Amino acid sequence: MTGHASETGRFGVYGGQYVPETLIPALDELTAAFDAAVKDSAFMDTLNGMLSTYVGRPSPLSEAPRLSERVGARVLLKREDLNHTGAHKINNALAQALLAQRMGKRRIIAETGAGQHGVATATACARLGLDCVVYMGEEDMRRQELNVFRMRLMGAEVIPVTSGTRTLKDATSEAIRDWVGSCDHSHYIIGSVVGPAPYPRMVRDLQSIIGREARAQVLERVGRLPRSVVACIGGGSNAIGIFHAFVADADVQLIGVEAAGKGLDTEEHSASLLRGKPGVLHGTLSYLLQDEQGQVHPAHSVSAGLDYPGVGPEHAWLKDSGRAEYVACTDADALAAFGLMGRLEGVIPALETAHAVAWMLAQRGRWTADEPVLLCVSGRGDKDVAQVAKTEALNQ
Amino acid sequence: MINPTAPQAIAALLTDRMLELRASRRRALVCYVTAGHPDRAASIALVQGIADAGADVIELGVPFSDPVADGPVIQASSQRALDGGMTLDRTLEIAAAAAVRVPLVLFSYLNPLLASGADVLIRSRDAGISGILVTDLPVGADPEREQWIGGGPLAFVRLVAPTTPVERMAAIASHGSGFVYLISRLGVTGARDDLPVDLPATVARLRGVCSLPICVGFGVSTPTQARAVAHLADGVVVGSALVQAAERSVDEAVAFVRSLRAALDGA
Ligand SMILES: Cc1ncc(COP(=O)(O)O)c(C=O)c1O
Numbered sequence: 001m002t003g004h005a006s007e008t009g010r011f012g013v014y015g016g017q018y019v020p021e022t023l024i025p026a027l028d029e030l031t032a033a034f035d036a037a038v039k040d041s042a043f044m045d046t047l048n049g050m051l052s053t054y055v056g057r058p059s060p061l062s063e064a065p066r067l068s069e070r071v072g073a074r075v076l077l078k079r080e081d082l083n084h085t086g087a088h089k090i091n092n093a094l095a096q097a098l099l100a101q102r103m104g105k106r107r108i109i110a111e112t113g114a115g116q117h118g119v120a121t122a123t124a125c126a127r128l129g130l131d132c133v134v135y136m137g138e139e140d141m142r143r144q145e146l147n148v149f150r151m152r153l154m155g156a157e158v159i160p161v162t163s164g165t166r167t168l169k170d171a172t173s174e175a176i177r178d179w180v181g182s183c184d185h186s187h188y189i190i191g192s193v194v195g196p197a198p199y200p201r202m203v204r205d206l207q208s209i210i211g212r213e214a215r216a217q218v219l220e221r222v223g224r225l226p227r228s229v230v231a232c233i234g235g236g237s238n239a240i241g242i243f244h245a246f247v248a249d250a251d252v253q254l255i256g257v258e259a260a261g262k263g264l265d266t267e268e269h270s271a272s273l274l275r276g277k278p279g280v281l282h283g284t285l286s287y288l289l290q291d292e293q294g295q296v297h298p299a300h301s302v303s304a305g306l307d308y309p310g311v312g313p314e315h316a317w318l319k320d321s322g323r324a325e326y327v328a329c330t331d332a333d334a335l336a337a338f339g340l341m342g343r344l345e346g347v348i349p350a351l352e353t354a355h356a357v358a359w360m361l362a363q364r365g366r367w368t369a370d371e372p373v374l375l376c377v378s379g380r381g382d383k384d385v386a387q388v389a390k391t392e393a394l395n396q
Numbered sequence: 397m398i399n400p401t402a403p404q405a406i407a408a409l410l411t412d413r414m415l416e417l418r419a420s421r422r423r424a425l426v427c428y429v430t431a432g433h434p435d436r437a438a439s440i441a442l443v444q445g446i447a448d449a450g451a452d453v454i455e456l457g458v459p460f461s462d463p464v465a466d467g468p469v470i471q472a473s474s475q476r477a478l479d480g481g482m483t484l485d486r487t488l489e490i491a492a493a494a495a496v497r498v499p500l501v502l503f504s505y506l507n508p509l510l511a512s513g514a515d516v517l518i519r520s521r522d523a524g525i526s527g528i529l530v531t532d533l534p535v536g537a538d539p540e541r542e543q544w545i546g547g548g549p550l551a552f553v554r555l556v557a558p559t560t561p562v563e564r565m566a567a568i569a570s571h572g573s574g575f576v577y578l579i580s581r582l583g584v585t586g587a588r589d590d591l592p593v594d595l596p597a598t599v600a601r602l603r604g605v606c607s608l609p610i611c612v613g614f615g616v617s618t619p620t621q622a623r624a625v626a627h628l629a630d631g632v633v634v635g636s637a638l639v640q641a642a643e644r645s646v647d648e649a650v651a652f653v654r655s656l657r658a659a660l661d662g663a
Contacts (some may be wrong), residue, residue, distance in 0.1 A: 018506055018532045020465040022557035022579060024564070163471060169462065176464045181583030183559065280507045280532065281462060293483045294511025295461040 009197025012320060014313035017196040019176075019283045026183035031198040033103045038205070043102060047095050054127065055084045055094065057209065061217040064375075066344040071360050073367035076226065077347065077377045078214045078242060087350065087379030088210060088238045089120035093189055095206045097124035100187035107131045107186040111175040113140055113168030113234065114305030114352065115147025116379055117191030122156035132156040135174040139166040140304045147383050165298040168234075168308045172282050192235025193312030196283030200312050207241025214374055215245045222372045228253040231376035232356040233273070233326070234305045236312035238378035243324065253325065256315060257356045259301035260328035268300035272311040273319050273326040286313040302331035302391075303351035303384075333358040338381060338388060350379035351388070410499040410526035410551045410574040413452060414609045417630070423660045424575070424631025425622070426611050427451040427638055427653055428503060430459055430473040431490050432482025438646050439477075440493050445650035446638075447496035450657030452631070453611075454496070455529065458487050458504040465531045467586030469636040473643065484508045484516070488523035501527035501553060501574070506541075517548035527551035527574045535568045546571065553577055558598050562605060569606035575631065576606055580614045587617035587637040591624055599628045619659030626660050 009015050009031075017027055037043045051057040062077040080088035093110070100108055108130050112118030118134040125132035134151055138160045141148050151158050164170040172190075179188040193200045193207070211229075218226050229246055231239035233256040246252040261269035269275065272287045279288035281296055289297040289309035299309040318324035329337075334351060337358035342348040349357060356375055367373055381388075417424050427446050432439050443454055459474035459482050466474070484504070491500050502525050509516055509530065520528065528550045533542065535554055546552045551574030556565050558581060569576055578599065581592045592598075595612070602610055612625045613633025625632040634656060642649040 017534065017537050019534065019537075020531060020557070020579075021534045021555045021568075022559050022582060024534050024537075024557075025559045025561060163475075164461065173462050173464050177467070177584045180465065184582060279510060280505075282464065283532070285538075288507075290507065290511065292511060293485075294508035295478065295483075296507070 011200070011314045011317035014284070014286050014316040015197055015200055016285050017283060018280045018285065019196045020180055022180050023183060023196070026179070027196055027198065029103070034099060034198060034202050037099055037102055043098070047098055050094060051091070051209070055090050056082060058213045059083055061214060061221060064345050067341060070344065071373070072364040072369055073371050073373040074369070075360065076218060076221070076372055076374050078210060078374060079377050080210060080238065081347070081349065081377045081380035085116070085120045085123050086382060087116040087120065088207060088241060089117040089191060090123065091209055091241070092191070092203050092206045092237065093117060093120035094124040096187070096189040097121070097128050097130060100130065100189070101128055103187060105185060105187040107133070107182065109133050109175050109178050109182070109186050109188045111135045111168065111171040111191060113171065113307060114303065114350070115140065115144040115151070115383060116305060118156070118158070119147050119150050121189050122151040122154040125156065126154040133178065134158050135161050135171040135178070137161045137166040137168060137171045140168065140171070143304050143387050144383055146386065167304065169296065169299065176282065192237040193240050193314060194235040194282060194284060194310055200284065200314055203237050204240045204244060204314060207237050208244040210238065210241035210376065211243060211245030214242060218372055218374060224372065225249055225252050226374040227367055227371040228255055229374045230255045230257065230356050230360055232306065232352045232378060233258045233311060233315065234308055234352060235310070236315045238376050240312060240314055242374070242376040247323065254318070254323065256324055256326045257359045258326060258328040259303060259306035259355055260330045261300040261302070263330060264328055269328070270299035270301040270306050270308060271328045272309060273315060274328055276309070278316065281310045284310070284313050286316040287311055302334060303355065305350065305352040306355065327359055329355040329358045333362070335388065335391065337361060338384070347377065348381035348385070349377055350381050351384045353378045354381070406521055406524055406526055410453065410501065413499050414575050414630070417452060418609055423626040424452040424609065424611055425450060425656055425660055426453040426455060426613070426631050426633040428455040428457060428633060428635035429642060430457040430470060430477050430639055431487035432459060432477030432480055433473040433639065434476060434643060435480050436482070436486065436490065439490050442642055442646050442649055443490065443494035444496055445646055446653040447498040449650045449653040451498055451653055453499050453501060455501045455503040455633070456487060456491055458484050458502060458508050460505040460508055463505060465584055467584040467636060469587070469639050470585050473639045484512050488520055488525070491525055492523040495524065499526040500524060501529055503529045503531070505531050506533050514544070517545065517550055521549040525550060527553050529553040529555070529577060535571050542571070555579055556602055558582060558592070558594065562601050565602050566605035569608055572608060575609040575611050576602065577633065578602055578610050578612045578629065580612050580616065583614070585614055585636050587640065588615035591615070591621055596628055619655045622656050623659040623662070632660070
């Protein structure tokens with residue numbers, strides 16, 4: 001049921017290793033290294049120690065009384081925004097940086113959209129003394145200026161990507177190209193549950209700490225499991241991270257919120273699961289925004305971290321199997337929820353997270369007031385404040 | 397002109413040509429061009445021109461929006477072709493319109509093929525294509541789709557990389573037909589000034605487990621390099637440097653192919 005994919009690298013028909021031949025030996029090496037590392041108690045002790053004393057785990061579970069009133073449920077916030085560097089991305093980046101060190105690879109490559117994964121990777125590399133190169137679309141560098149500065153402060157080299165749509169998709173292509181030429185001495189830390197096997201499974205396993213902690217915290221606090229678990233979906237790593245511990249709990253609804261951009265019926269959204277068709281991008285078979293000729297259709301979202309035309313293969317499988325439900329929220333609704341959550345709870349969420357908040361706000365009546373609903377606050381909104389201020393100024 | 401009533405003959409063209417070359421101890425000159433680059437009409441003229449200039453095999457690249465195995469030159473040519481409305485179907489039209497005797501190999505990423513439907517291989521053969529090479533479908537990655545392509549009407553050219561262990565080289569060779577494409581170096585496509593020092597050793601390792609002809613590509617950009625590669629392998633693939641020439645003019649690209657041919661024949 002949980003689609004482990006360790007043997008085949010697949011989740012149902014989705015996933016796989018659709019990469020240039022050059023990378024196959026590197027992916028084989030990575031699979032073996034990861035599987036050995038998680039069985040090595042010394043490695044796991046180091047990782048868990050750093051997650052606790054450096055990242056600040058476990059992240060708290062916060063009540064959200066005023067938001068709960070609006071939503072009509074007992075909303076519980078899993079506070080990944082309180083992690084060091086401000087998002088869930090560090091859970092994966094730190095673990096993979098440790099893995100790279102263990103594999104003897106001293107140069108790290110990453111792609112980034114919102115800059116959170118880039119910042120998390122730059123942070124882990126600084127801490128471990130590894131070289132770090134981050135590819136970032138020019139458009140995203142503009143939207144997320146603060147994070148570019150943070151990465152450079154920590155010694156990472158940020159390389160602007162000017163091809164294609166100049167966003168996460170093209171940054172990912174460029175990171176893969178780098179790796180094709182450097183896999184003998186570099187490790188590629190992909191930022192979500194996308195890419196060729198073993199990445200979707202590995203990143204899921206590294207992010208699943210979110211759901212393991214949250215499940216125990218909710219049980220302890222409320223004495224029952226949540227009715228629904230809600231998370232935003234870019235590539236899908238914070239969502240899989242919080243879903244994974246609940247997949248076997250059949251009564252818990254798993255809900256992923258995609259970016260509807262300017263509307264699902266426009267050409268400008270990032271709703272791969274709702275509006276895409278299965279196809280191959282960046283080494284994996286999954287739902288993909290594409291035209292009839294199999295060319296990838298550019299995604300759009302106000303939030304750089306959701307602006308990706310593909311989605312992790314495990315989500316494709318959870319969708320087809322009906323175990324998870326996928327919905328979407330527009331730019332405008334997410335922007336409204338961004339401000340509202342700040343005013344109601346004193347928590348400014350990342351624009352990505354704001355999509356999940358907005359969807360919940362529109363569901364009043366779906367739950368009863370005392371039903372626990374778990375929301376993954378995947379990151380904090382500091383990085384988005386300047387962009388939102390500009391957007392608001394434009395709209396006035 | 398190819399006789400359109402003999403599709404089997406078209407499919408065998410690639411394999412036959414490689415065997416012929418081997419028998420006559422000549423080296424194969426394999427030329428890559430991006431379909432629809434710089435535009436549709438020039439693309440047809442280019443295929444015809446480089447066939448006349450002495451190419452033994454022409455790889456016709458299907459432009460894709462996200463070519464992760466390609467460097468800046470082929471990326472830019474693909475984007476230009478896409479901006480001009482090039483598609484897989486129109487690539488096949490170019491192949492049919494060019495109607496050259498030289499075997500054509502469709503060079504594609506997987507997604508455009510999947511989107512095009514199950515009959516794409518037969519439509520390709522009917523357009524005069526002899527072989528197919530899929531950049532992001534390595535051996536063993538998707539047995540069902542590999543069977544679809546391998547069991548179809550086209551020769552299935554597989555790739556070997558410098559990172560490929562020798563046991564895997566053997567498996568790749570046994571799954572391919574036409575020739576084996578050896579990637580000369582770690583990295584994406586793009587012209588380079590030098591050949592990798594370990595290339596002779598890589599070719600020798602592959603030769604030990606592979607009875608198919610071996611063509612070496614990635615980074616080969618001058619007649620001198622082509623001649624050096626021809627001493628090692630059965631053929632040489634020239635891509636980015638040719639695309640760069642085509643960016644300037646068809647005539648320049650054709651002249652470049654002539655210079656490559658001369659270098660190989662003098663080798
Ligand atoms: C705070 C935050 N949430 C969510 C995402 C989306 O990624 P994923 O779907 O992999 O969690 C990002 C990506 O940059 C992010 O920064």
